[in-house]
Amino acid sequence: MRRYATTRLVQLVAIVFLISVLAFLLVHLLPGDPTVAILGPNDTPTARHELLAQLGLNHSLPLQYWTWLKNIVRGNLGASFLTKQTVTNAISVAAPIDLELIVVSQLMAFAVAIPLALVAARRPNKIFDRLATTSTFGLLSFPTFVVAVLLVLVFAVEFHLFPATGFVRLSQGLVGNLKSVLLPSIALAVGSVAVYFRLLRADLISTLQEDYVTMAKAKGLSTPYILVRHALRPSSFSLLAGAGISIGSLFTGAFVVEVLFQLPGIGYQLVTAINSRDYLMVQGMALVAAIAYVVINFVVDFLLTVLDPRVRHA
Amino acid sequence: MPEGPGLATSKERRRAPGDLAVADIGTRVVTGAGPVPPRVDGTAASDGRLQKRSRMGVLFWVCLAWVALMVLLALAASVLPLKSPTFQDYSAVNVGPTLHHLLGTDDLGRDLLSRIVFGSRVSLVIGFASIALGMATGGTLGLLAGYRGGASDTLLNAGSFVLLAFPPLLAIMVIEAFWGRSLWKLTLVFAVVAAPQLFRVMRASTIATANREYVVAARAFGSRSARIMVRELLPNVLPAAISFALIGVAVAIIIEGSLAFLGLSIALPTASLGNIINEGVQNNNLQLNPYIALWPSLYIFLMLSSLNLMADRLRSRFEAREGKL
Numbered sequence: 001m002r003r004y005a006t007t008r009l010v011q012l013v014a015i016v017f018l019i020s021v022l023a024f025l026l027v028h029l030l031p032g033d034p035t036v037a038i039l040g041p042n043d044t045p046t047a048r049h050e051l052l053a054q055l056g057l058n059h060s061l062p063l064q065y066w067t068w069l070k071n072i073v074r075g076n077l078g079a080s081f082l083t084k085q086t087v088t089n090a091i092s093v094a095a096p097i098d099l100e101l102i103v104v105s106q107l108m109a110f111a112v113a114i115p116l117a118l119v120a121a122r123r124p125n126k127i128f129d130r131l132a133t134t135s136t137f138g139l140l141s142f143p144t145f146v147v148a149v150l151l152v153l154v155f156a157v158e159f160h161l162f163p164a165t166g167f168v169r170l171s172q173g174l175v176g177n178l179k180s181v182l183l184p185s186i187a188l189a190v191g192s193v194a195v196y197f198r199l200l201r202a203d204l205i206s207t208l209q210e211d212y213v214t215m216a217k218a219k220g221l222s223t224p225y226i227l228v229r230h231a232l233r234p235s236s237f238s239l240l241a242g243a244g245i246s247i248g249s250l251f252t253g254a255f256v257v258e259v260l261f262q263l264p265g266i267g268y269q270l271v272t273a274i275n276s277r278d279y280l281m282v283q284g285m286a287l288v289a290a291i292a293y294v295v296i297n298f299v300v301d302f303l304l305t306v307l308d309p310r311v312r313h314a
Numbered sequence: 315m316p317e318g319p320g321l322a323t324s325k326e327r328r329r330a331p332g333d334l335a336v337a338d339i340g341t342r343v344v345t346g347a348g349p350v351p352p353r354v355d356g357t358a359a360s361d362g363r364l365q366k367r368s369r370m371g372v373l374f375w376v377c378l379a380w381v382a383l384m385v386l387l388a389l390a391a392s393v394l395p396l397k398s399p400t401f402q403d404y405s406a407v408n409v410g411p412t413l414h415h416l417l418g419t420d421d422l423g424r425d426l427l428s429r430i431v432f433g434s435r436v437s438l439v440i441g442f443a444s445i446a447l448g449m450a451t452g453g454t455l456g457l458l459a460g461y462r463g464g465a466s467d468t469l470l471n472a473g474s475f476v477l478l479a480f481p482p483l484l485a486i487m488v489i490e491a492f493w494g495r496s497l498w499k500l501t502l503v504f505a506v507v508a509a510p511q512l513f514r515v516m517r518a519s520t521i522a523t524a525n526r527e528y529v530v531a532a533r534a535f536g537s538r539s540a541r542i543m544v545r546e547l548l549p550n551v552l553p554a555a556i557s558f559a560l561i562g563v564a565v566a567i568i569i570e571g572s573l574a575f576l577g578l579s580i581a582l583p584t585a586s587l588g589n590i591i592n593e594g595v596q597n598n599n600l601q602l603n604p605y606i607a608l609w610p611s612l613y614i615f616l617m618l619s620s621l622n623l624m625a626d627r628l629r630s631r632f633e634a635r636e637g638k639l
Contacts, residue, residue, distance in 0.1 A: 015479045018476060026488060026489070026492050027492065137622070137626070138619060140618075141615055141618035141619035142615060142618075143568040143571055143572065143614065143618070144572065145571060145575040145588065145591060146571075146591070146611040146614060146615060149594070149595055149600070149607050150611065152600060153600055153604055153607070153608075157600050157601050248481060249481070251481065252481050252482070252483040252484050253483075255483065255484075255487075255572075255576065256572050259575075259576050260575075260595065270487070271487075271577070274487065274488075274491040274578060275577065279492075282488060282491055282492075286488040290481060293480075293481040293484070294479050294480075297479070
């Protein structure tokens, strides 16, 4: 176990190091000098020379990387050229929005997928199961940006039930806040519902064939009781694994939703920064988002291994 | 296949192909003397194939036909009697479906049918070309690494883990932001992101197939490894890989659509399904003319569901083990 943990930790460190190198090189090696983008029409040789010195771009690459890394470890990711806001500050303002979106959407997905799977697994291949399986398979073919647009069309444009855009911070009132994240969360949850339903259904069906379930039936326990108390827990491992794995992809899935609903989360800020060629902002946000993605995946992976030793040997 | 040395253990599989000990051949593989047909399974192939086809189901062929139609439309878009996707007809702004404009026009008077057909080019090119490219590189390497094993396999495997650790949408978004957004650049970046996944699938199924009896038999007959890989392994590994690749195409189309929706895919004014949907959301268009967003959404849904369904059918037909995800 300890050896496994050490190997994984070494891998994690190596990957984080690689991400930092790539994020660093992104700005420096890809075609198009950043000074061109920053200077725009004011591009003169002297201005460019000054800017290069100011940004430290006239040193050797390893030295630049070292300086950059030292700054990052101190929490200094640089600042936007346009707004002068520091990248760290921008991230700390934006990240809670992503977090809220992910938590709310996952709660919704569980609330729908678990009962659906319980009912469907009770009688596999009968009408309800077939309907649920087919419709969730269909849901898998709806990209988030299509679901989001349809939701806005129905609930905001046709029925005026929810605001189409804008974000109300939690500090400005709970109801307003929930209303502003409800539609975006549903848009994010749709894909998860499909995945979670399929995972849980498959596991439930095999659990329900176990002897102890037959025993419970023989004792005369009611089917709902058996489903919830006897079958659900031993069947939920794939579900948890699936949920853990999808946290990472939800993080990037949230980008689309944030832009459509104009929620100022990491994705929205990143797209704005890309469009305005705010290259330090893009670099900083991409670095933090990529590291967060890798670390979350690592933690989830590790927790799953602790919970189920089979994964270690797979 | 437990009995007989040199057949079952992974250690044995790692041994250089063609290196089988004489004893192995004598005792296990070539028992009867005389001419042995090189492909024992060849005789049953004709019946088996007929059965396979009938079991794919009608829906599979409907989906295949639909995808083929979409590809044909996209390929022949400039020859077909379509209006220009960028021509702005100010006498027909925001009209619904009519005979003149089959799917109506957008807020600038551009024909939606033509925009969708031309726009699907971007999705289909990026979807299919990037996965084909990823398959050609990652898939081939997976076959080689899975069969040969050794240090290069370990190295490639570790490399694929590192590449897979990156969040795909984020990576593509950021690379394109710094590198530019032409169609071939997008395709290339998508291929780089897809290659490690295809590598892993191909490698895993190659390893699972590489110590089956017919492969060992071919090796015992002295077939060169290139021949074993192409004639014995590939036909058995490919169906599962194609099923996975079709899902890959769907995922690439989703990611391209997301990028286009965010305004980060191919540069305007080139239409793509994602950016048409985005235009349908801008400037109150959703209220004035929901068709702008609805038609491309429907088109992309039909595209993705066909691909997913085909992949699902292929998988359940060819892969004994049900995938968990």
